[in-house]
Amino acid sequence: MAHSEDVVVVANGAVLAGLALASPADFIRESAPRGAYTAGRAEFGKGMGWWSAHLARLRRSLRAMRERDPGCFELGSEIPADDDTLATWVAPSVKLALDAIDAKTLANAKPCDAVKPPKQAKQHCVVIIVAPAPSGYDVFVHASPLQIRVDEFYRGVDVAVLGPPRRNPAAKDTNWVRDRRQLEARKREAAADEVILADDDGEVLLEGLVTNLFVVVETEDPGGGHLPRRHAAFTAPTTRCLPGLARQAVLDALDAEGIPWEERAPTASERSEWSEAFVTNAVKLARPVRTLRWPRGIPGKLEVEFGPCAGSGEKPRGDSEWKSEVKCELDASPGPVCQAVLRRLNASMASDVGPAR
16 A cells, blocks of 8 residues: 555645545545546556546446436536546646656655656556536545556455445445445455455355456357457446446457457356456456355355465465355466456557546
């Protein structure tokens, strides 16, 4: 996690001082008003990747919030007519935040890095919040150094299947950051990296707290595509999960790789058919899943294990609520589909950068 002195917070075109809130989640919970938000990454000296998609997401979330909860727009704000209109509200604060955090990066760099910042500080995590206000919208931007854990990609992540579906999956609403606090506490108890939301019995897997979930199966058809084996991917439909930026970019990447996909929620009963699984978002892009674990008391749904650690004899992490009875051992983590997707996500993100600096 970034230190508070390395963080920049901008509100309506002005840098705010004295906010010792290092994490975006803490800032949203403790200081930000309710609104639509989006999170992504920016490279030092450049804008945010998938910039146009972030603008579209903000507008889509504002529209979904008004449809589901009109009270949050009682101040009279109207949804921006198009993404360019929204950009006139958002871009100045984003640019100011990026300029400020780049300056902090250079100020904190070692002398030999005065021109080129240290590798670990070249990426920033950027969160944009757009909140209805009498004058139109209030815009908040939280920018912090992004510590990219390479080991997370090669080790894989452990996920716990815990929570019920979110109330309004169509909107990226700051209220969700507040609502999920109990699930985050249970995630820590389970020593998991992410929580997957599911139906009541844990059978139908929908999405993560901050990610979308994909699973991959190998098919008997050797068919086309760019990989030596034929694969197919599955993810929950957007009627039941957030239409994430990275999620759509993954679907585009699968098309480019010639890999068929279906918007159908993965199910626990089909876990033995999975050859790999991965979670995606606009900050970490794609991360392979090493294990999926269900709490004790859900019959037959306890743990699936992926990657080189499968069958290694390691005890499952977590407290007595968790145990391992069923394991699906796979050959490698990350799998070939996750690797191919990640290459294309990096290229896609770099092709749509903004605002102009």
